Every structure is written in structure tokens, then in C-alpha cells.
Amino acid sequence: MEFQNTREFAQQLDAKDKLAKYRDEFIFPHVNGKQVIYFTGNSLGLQPKRTKAYVDEVMDDWAKLAVEGHFYAEKPWWDYHERFAGPLSKIVGALPTEVTVMNTLTVNLHLLMVTFYRPTARRYKIICEEKAFPSDQYMLKSQVKFHGFDPDDAIVEIKRREGEHNIRTEDVLAKIKEVGDELALVLMGGVNYYTGQVFDIKTITKAGQDVGAYVGWDLAHAAGNIKLELHEWNVDFAAWCSYKYMNSGPGNASGAFVHEMHHNDMDLPRFAGWWGHNKERRFLMEPAFDPVRGANGWQVSNLPILSLAPYLASVEMFDEVGMTALIAKRDLITAYLEFILHEIDKEVDSTFEIITPPNPEERACQLSVFLHGEGRALFEYLMKNGVIVDWREPNVIRLAPVPFYCSFEDMYEFGQILKQGIVSHKK
Template sequence: MQFQNTLAFAQQLDAQDELRSYRNEFHFPKWEGKQVIYFTGNSLGLQPKLAQSYVDGIMNDWKELGVEGHFHSDKPWWDYHERLAAPLAKIVGAHAEEVSVMNTLSVNLHLLLVSFYRPTKTRFKILCEEKAFPSDQYLLQSQVRFHGLDPKEAIVEVKKREGEHFWRTEDILSKIEELGDGLALVLIGGVNYYNGQVFDMESITKAGKAAGAMVGWDLAHAAGNIALELHDWDVDFAAWCSYKYMNSGPGNASGVFINKKHLGKDDIPRFEGWWGTKKETRFLMKPVFEPMATADAWQISNPPVLALAPYLASLQLFEAVGMDALIAKRNQIVAYLEFILHGIAQEVKGSFEIITPKERGCQLSVLLHGHGRPLFDYLMQHGVLADWREPNVIRLAPVPFYCSYEDIFRFGQILKDGILLQND
């Protein structure tokens, strides 16, 4: 398609957009009485209008039924989390029994590493990407220290090449081969939070498994954003937050994937609690843990249903639309944003560059040259909610569920005006 940088063309694309009505299913913040241009779904997704009714339903059941809501409400609380497994499985490419929802992302990664990082005297290395999200760095360092190892010896970071803003898959595969029998775990963010790069998860997983390592993925920026086939790729485990592209609300519950081959085992190392024991005998209060035959075996406590309610509401929208349709629009709307940015870059030479490679999802990261935070502040002061990452990157994520092509055009005009104003 031949894009045009005009309002009429953007509105034409919106008129042709089969998902355009879903914009009305979300609440938008306002700026000067108008909806903001919201490009931070990679940080916190907008609230689905359906979420309030799901939360209100639980509040009403609590009011009317008290403790009996666990078993006699419209959506009984004791197995509320099970309603999320099937729709999530479609999104991440899994069997329903391989998926559960519990805790928050970093908590779940810690719990999963109890099971899947089992270092030995000779096989103890962990491979991750250079400058992973800080929480991942902290949890890997603390896990390594917990096992009495030195993070400087145990954690190996794959670096970008000099002068490049992205990782090369061949460098990751080469490092896996180099570590060989010493590699215990590969744990990488499936989509890098800073530059928006989508890693070749299939190839990296295959190489990691061939080396005899466990392979896991932090899918915080991937779930609900890109196509995933965790089961078919033979991933051992994965976890993701639900508040970015999944639109479940700030700091909300995390999803986990645990490959079927690891399920139903009594002898797997695991931190255990009451809610992971067999559902059929849970209330017999047996003294010995009997794991659920699903990923629910990793649950420790009963589900936080007030947190899960907006997540379930959002998943109903994913069920209605499907990932294929979301990805198709994502590809086009991000391409249109890229077109607009390239056009502005030609007009205001040297002001910025896009550092996101062609392997991408919703996000484009823009590296500023000579402007920095004041340009970002200008955008925010003119109704654009974008995201700033030190030292000089603006992250832009036009989420296909609720962003429009007109948003892209209007953003381009505001960005150009801000650069020209600061160049004066």
C-alpha cells in the first residue's frame, strides 16, 4: 500500500479498518476535552469498558453471598482462574492445561526458576540479553546467589554489536553453542522492552534445548502483541504480565506457561501451597501435597478474583477478535507510523532515528539526537501519551485494539511542530 501523510488518507484507513469499533470498547484519558493519543499500551493498556461490570459482579456476589461466593456465585471464585486458561492458551500458543494465572510477573519467574534453574557443579550458566529489564537482572542475580554462585561467573549476557541497536540471532545461537554443556538456562525477554525487538524465540529455544539447557521466556512485552507458539516451540516455561497489551489493569496478575512434559510430576522441585494440590481432594486437608495435573500445580494461594475479573473481561475481547486480526492491523498501523516518522525525519534532518529492527511488534523506539526530554514533554503537553526511557528514547506503541490511523497522523503533526519549535 502506498501511504500518504494526510488527514484524509488516515481517515480512509480508519473507515476500512475492520477493528475500528473496538476503540469504543475502551476508556480514554482526556486532554482539553478530547481523547489523548495513547501510545503507551506497552506500559499500561487502556481499561476495557467491560471490566467494571466484571468487578462489580464479584463485589455484588461478595455483598449478597459472603463466603458462599466461592461456590455459589455466577462465576464461582474457587475456580475463577480456570476461565482464563483457554483464551490465554490461544494467545500464547499452548494447551489450556499448560497455562495458569497467579501472582505477578517477577514473583512467577522466581517460582518457575525454583523448578527450572537447577545448577550443578559443571552446568550452571544462565544466558540472557545484555541490559535485560532490571527486574529480570535482579531476579537472575538473586537466584544465582541463592545457589551459592557468583553472578559474574554464572550469568552470561549476549551483547549487541558495536554501533548497532539490536541483537543478532546468530550471535545468540553462537553463544549457546559456545557455552555448551555448561549452559543450564536460557531466559530472555521475548520482546525487548527498550528497542522493541522481537527475538527469534523458535530458533533460540531449539538451540538451547539442543545444548541440554532449560529455556524460558519473559513475555511481558510479547503476550497479546505477537504470534506465539510456546508448546510447538518446546519452550519449558514462560511468564507474562497482564497489564500491558492484555489490558487487565495496573500491576495485575501474571500468566504462566509450563510445558506439558513437566506437568503431573510429584518429584519436580517446586514451592508448593494449598491451591496447587488436587482440586478433587483439596478440602480434605491432606498433609501431603498432590499436584494438580496442570500448570495450576504451581499456584500457591487461592486466586485474587477481584484482580482476575478485569483480566477475564479483556480476554473476552481477545476471544471476539482473535490474534490474527490484531496482528494484521498491528502490522499496518505500525508501518504507517514508521512511514510518518521517516517523512518527518527527512524534513528535520538528524533529529531522531528509529532503533527498532524489522523484527518487531507494536512498538517503535525513537532515539532522539539533540532534543532529549524537552521534546517528550512537548508531546505530553499536547495530548500525546508516549513513554520515555533514559537516556533519550521515546517508545511509541499504537495498540491495534484502540489506536487509529488518525492518531498516527495527528501525532506526526505534533511531533514535527515540537521539533521545529525547539530548532528555532
């Protein structure tokens, strides 16, 4: 498609957009009395309007039924989480028994590492990517120390080549082969939070398992954003937050995946709790732990229903639309945003460097832009003028044109505000 940097062209794209109606399903903040252009769904998604009804339903059941809501609410609380199995499994490419919801992201990764990081004197190393999200870095270091190893020795980071912003798959595979039989675990982000690079999950997973390691993924920036086939790719485990692309609300419950090949292995250690116990016998209060056969067997405590309610509202919206339609719009609107950035760059004679891979297969709903010659003042100008973007040191803004609620006209309007901001700061 030949793009044009005009409002009319952007409006034509919106008129053809089959997902355009979903924009009205979300609540937008306002700046200076005007609805914002929202580019930070990769940090916190907007609130779906339907969320309130789901939360109100739980509040009403709590008021009317109190403890009996566990069994007699319209959506009984004791099996509330089971409603996620169908829609979530479609989002991440899993069997319904392979997914669950529980806790929060880093908590889930820690719990999953109880099972999948069991170092020995010989096989103890972990491979991750350079500049992983800080929470993952802290988690990995604390796990390694807990097992009595030195993080400087046990944690192997895949680094970017000199002068490059993204990690090459060939370098990941080479490092896996190099570490070889010392490798206990590969744990990487499916999408790098800083650059927006999408990793080749299928290829990396196979390479790690071929040398005898487990392979897990932090899908915080991937779930609800990219095509995932966790079951078919034979991923051992994964976890993701729900508040970014899945719009469940700040700090909300996490999703988790455990491949079915591990479901019946009772020799795998795990930290047990009664909500992971055999559902049919849970209330018998038996002393011996009998885990549910499936990802639910990794649950620990009963679920926070008030947190799950907005998440359920969102995953049911995903089920209506489907990942295929979301990805199709994602690719088009991201490409249009890339075009707008290059056009504005030429008009104002500035120097933007998009550090996200140009190949659509290696990126998703994010463009990270290095603002050479521009500083934080430009970021602040955008924010004051109703463009909500994300700043990352030293000089990068992250732009996520989320297909559920961003419009093509937003992309055009952003370009005009960006141009005004650059021109005003050059005067």
C-alpha cells in the same frame, strides 16, 4: 501499500479497519479537554469499558454471598481461574492445561525457577540478553546468589555488536554453543522492552535444549502482542504480565505457562501451596501434596478474584477478535507510524533513528526512536499536547500503536504535533 501523510488518507485507512469499533470499547484520558493519543500500551493498557461490570459482579457476589461466593457466585471463585484456560491458550499458542494465572510476573518467574534452575557444580550458568528489563536482572542475580554462585561468572549476557542496537540471533546461538554443558538455563525476554526487538523464540529454545539446558521466556511485552506457539516451539516455561497489551489494570495478575512434557514429572521440585493441590481433594486438608497435573499445579495460594475480574474481561475480548486480526492491524499501523516518522524527519530536517528492527518479522507493536539533536523537552512537549509516550534514558521515546484502540488518524495527528514540537524548540 503506498502511504500518504495526509489526514484524508489516514481516515480512509480507519474506514477500512475491521477493528475500528473496538476503539470505543476503551476509556481514554483527556489532556486540555481532548482525548489523548495513547502510545504507552506497552507499559499500561487502557481500561476496557466492560471491565467495570466484571468487577462489580464480584463485589455484588461478595456483598450478597460472602464466603459462599466461593461456590455459589455466578462465576464461582474457587475455579474462577479456569475460565482463562481457553482464551489464554489461544493467545500464547498453548494447550489449555499448560496455562494458568497467579501472582505477578517476577514472582512467577522466581517460582518457575525453583523448578527450572537447579544448578550443579558443572552446569550452573544462565544466558540472558544485554539490557534485559531490570526486574529480570535483579531476579537472575538474586537466584544465582541464592544458589551460592557469583553472578559475574554465572550470568552470561548476549551483547549487541559495536554500533548496532539489536542482538543478532546468530550471536545468541553461538553463545549457547560456547557455554555448552555449563549452561543450566536460557531466560530471555520475548520482546526486548527497550528496542522492541522480537527474538526468534523457536530457534533459541531448540538451541538451548540441544545443549541440555532448560529454556524459559519473560513474555511481558510479547503476550497479546506477537504470534506465539509456546507448545509447538517446545518452550519449557514462560510468564507474562497482563497489564500491558492485555489491559487488565495496574500491577495485575500474571499468566504462566508450563509445557505438558513436565506435567507428570513428580521429581521436579516446586514450592507448593494448597491451590496447586488436587482440586477434587483440596478441601480434605490432606497433609501430603498431590499437585494438579498441569500448569495449575504450580499455583500456590487461592487467587485474587478482584484482580482476575478485569483480566477476564480483557481475555474474552481477545477471544472475540483473535490474534490473527490484531497482528494484521498491528503490522499495518506500525508501518504507517514508521512512514509518518520518516516524513516528519524530512520536513523538519531533524534526525530520528528508529532503533527497532525494520523487518516486520523482528518487531511488533513498538517503535523506539532515538531523538538525535532533541532532548527531553520534546518528550515534555508531546505529553503537554496530549500525546502520551514513554521516555527511556538517554534519549529514546517508545511508541506503541496498540491495534485494539489506536487509529490511523492518531498516527497522522501525532506527526503534526511532533513537527510543531520540533519547530517550536528550534526557534
